[in-house]
Amino acid sequence: MPAPSSSPPACAPPHLLIPFAACSTEAWLPAMQALPRDSTRHLGELLRGMKQVHADMGEAYSLSPPHERVLGRAQGLLAAGTPDGLIAWAARDAAEHLHDLGNKAWAWITPCHWAMGREHATLTDPAALALREDESRALLAAMQPYFETDGITLHYLEPERWLAEGELFRTLPTASLDRVLGRNVDAWLPGAKGVVAEEFSAGPPQGKLAPSGGSVLHEVKSVGAKTLRRLQNEMxxxxxxxxxxxxxxxxxQLPVNSFWLSGTGALPSLPAPGVNDQVSVPRGLAQAAFHDDWAAYAQAWxxxxxxxIAGLLTRQRMGESVRLTLCGERSAHTYESSRPGLLARISSLFTPALPVEVLKQL
Structure with missing residues (x-):
């Protein structure tokens, strides 16, 4: 493995990456249209001084959501040709926290609560469990022997997240937690066949994040998928x-009755130093959307x-180059500060950007 470069990486512009700036649920657009104008005033002013420099076009049923794809590229984890659902987030954590720089395959394991309905299970936000460290470690110790029989070693990282080391994670695509929270887990399990297509073609359930249209693209037929299904049943x-x-x-308190696997993959080498992209990722909009709380979503905006956003606008007014990425559930658009000519600057005073129209494109 090549040694890390000793020279400091170049600095990129400050980058604000906003997940769930737009949502697929029918409640999103009325919530945005009801926002007081001042709620997105700075966003409109910021966009007036920017130009779009990149568009990540995807589908609402991809395993890796747009904001994770953008962040993965910024952090050197998502190269061209990386399969959907294989951004090696867990391997990066293993390198950072366990100092494991070998070419091993890793996954995140999140202890969680599946709310059992009459026809399917829905994944509850793991934060609602409020797991203590001693509880999390006790669960890991109880589950470890079952995983070891399949060549998987569990490592404690934090109460709501563990690291799992095992060769089967090298090529096993998995869905991000941000895709499955508040949704039918069956649609997002490795090896799901037809469930996603059925879920989407039926249209979004009332008040939930679930896109309509499209078909299943992430059918997986692998030993890893079958192993995971068995382990989840055993757990x-x-x-x-x-x-x-x-x-x-x-x-x-809610019981811990299952786990979610995500962040699978391996790092063939440390991410190249490249450019030090200063990315800030606020989670207020995402958390409100997961809880189907559109009043909180408006407050978060x-x-x-x-x-x-006001801070980024201030830096732009001072002549700094800044970057903004707005993410929906399908696509992400990245904007950077531009230096328009005099005619364009005068024109922008009379044609301000309408944030909701920009967001509708996501």
């Missing part, structure tokens, strides 16, 4: 009777516009 049986969940029930 559901193990966790159903685990004493920890009895204790949580006594405290009126107002806070974002008055905070990070």
């Amino acid at each position: 559901q049986m193990l966790l159903y009777t685990h004493p920890l969940n009895d204790e949580r029930a006594a405290r009126r 107002a806070a974002l516009d008055a905070g990070e």
Whole structure:
């Protein structure tokens, strides 16, 4: 493996990357149209001084959402030709936290709660579990022997996320948590066949993030997918009777009854130093959208516009080059500061950018 460069990387412009700036649910557009004009005033002014420099065009049923694709490229984890669902986030964490720089395959494992309905299970936000470290470590210890039989080693990272090391993760595409939160888990499991197409063709369930139209593209037929399905079944049986969940029930907390696998892949080498892209990724809009809370979504836009976006606008007015990426569930558009001619500057005073029209393109 080549040694990291000792020279400092060049600095890129400050980059604000906004996930879920647009959503596929029918409730999104009315929520945006109801926003007070001041809630996106700075965004409109910022866009007036920018030009679009890149468009990441995708589908709402891709395993890796647009904001993760953009961030993966910025951090040197997503090269041309990388398969969907194989941005090696976990391998990067293993290199950083476990100092493992070998060519191993890794995954993230998130202990979680599946809300069981009559026809399918829905993934609840793992943050709602409020797992303590001792609880998380106890669960890992109980689950470890089952994973070891399939050549997988678990490593504790934080209460809501573990690292899993195993060769089967090298080529096993997995769906980001941001794709599955609040949705039918069956549609996003490795090896899902036809479920995604059925889910999307039926249209979005009321108030939930679920695109309509399209067909399943991420059918996976692999030993890894079958192994994961079996492990999830075994863990559901193990966790159903685990004493920890009895204790949580006594405290009126949700039980941990499954796990989610994501961030799979391997790093053949350390990401090249390249350009040091200063990326800020606020999560307020995403969290509001996951909870189907459009009042909170409106508040998040107002806070974002008055905070990070206003700060970026100030730097742009001072002559700095800045970058903004707006992400929906299908696509992401990246803008950079431009230096327009006099005629364009005068014209922009009379034709300000309409943020909602820009966002509708995502």
